[in-house]
Amino acid sequence: MHARLAMALAAVATVSPMPLDAALSSTFLVNATIQAGCLVVGGVTNYGALSFGSFSALATTTANTALSGTTVTLQCTPGVALTMSIDGGQNNNGNRNLKRGSGSNLLSYQLFRDAAYSQTLGINQTVTVAYSDPTAIKLPVYARAQLAGNLPAGSYTDVLQVTLTF
Numbered sequence: 001m002h003a004r005l006a007m008a009l010a011a012v013a014t015v016s017p018m019p020l021d022a023a024l025s026s027t028f029l030v031n032a033t034i035q036a037g038c039l040v041v042g043g044v045t046n047y048g049a050l051s052f053g054s055f056s057a058l059a060t061t062t063a064n065t066a067l068s069g070t071t072v073t074l075q076c077t078p079g080v081a082l083t084m085s086i087d088g089g090q091n092n093n094g095n096r097n098l099k100r101g102s103g104s105n106l107l108s109y110q111l112f113r114d115a116a117y118s119q120t121l122g123i124n125q126t127v128t129v130a131y132s133d134p135t136a137i138k139l140p141v142y143a144r145a146q147l148a149g150n151l152p153a154g155s156y157t158d159v160l161q162v163t164l165t166f
Contacts, residue, residue, distance in 0.1 A: 038076035038137075038166050047162055050143045052109075060149040066115065067141035074137035076166060081128065083165045084139060086111060088123040089158040096123065098145070098156035107156050109145035117144055126165070 052063040076082055091097040097106040111121040121127060121141065131137045139162065 034077065036077045036080045036166065038074055038080060038082060038164065041073040041075055047139055050141065052143070052145055055147055057151060057153045058149045059147045061147050063145045063147060064117065065143050067139055067143075073135075074139075074164070076131070076134045076137060078134045080134070080166045082131070082137065083126050084129050085124050085126045085163045085165075086121060086141070087161040087163075089160045091158050092123065096158065096160070098158045100152060100154040100156050102154055103152065105151055105154070105156070107145055107147070107151060109143050109158075112142040112144065113140045115142055117142060129164075 048067045050065050050067055052065050055061065055063065074082070088094075089096050091099040091106060093106075095108050096111065097108050099106055113119045113121045113127055129137065129139065
């Protein structure tokens with residue numbers, strides 16, 4: 001028995017191993033996740049201004065303006081559903097108001113989301129911001145005030161808080 005085992009071991013020892021193929025192939029996964037989002041170009045947090053301009057204290061006209069967001073542009077991932085809401089401002093009494101800097105006089109105004117002034121933008125009302133170019137989004141905000149002709153002269157202002165959701 002020992003002789004057979006010794007011969008078997010000798011036979012195995014004299015057999016030279018066959019070379020293995022050195023080329024191996026395999027695969028691995030490569031992936032990325034693009035998260036939906038929006039950003040303000042330039043990092044500016046002031047979305048522009050609504051300026052009605054200057055009028056005589058006796059004027060009884062309708063004043064219109066649009067958000068002049070020339071310094072701010074939003075960019076969103078294509079296909080993002082962007083919404084906005086705007087609060088009642090610093091002089092809110094159920095209506096948005098401009099307040100005279102050196103007094104308590106108020107000038108009521110309304111916001112709209114279209115240039116035809118037909119779609120009101122209520123206090124804290126969430127509305128969809130439509131856009132065709134996701135790299136250059138401007139907020140659609142228009143304002144109208146009815147001048148009564150009886151307000152004291154002075155500068156009337158308000159500050160609004162815009163909330164964007166995506």
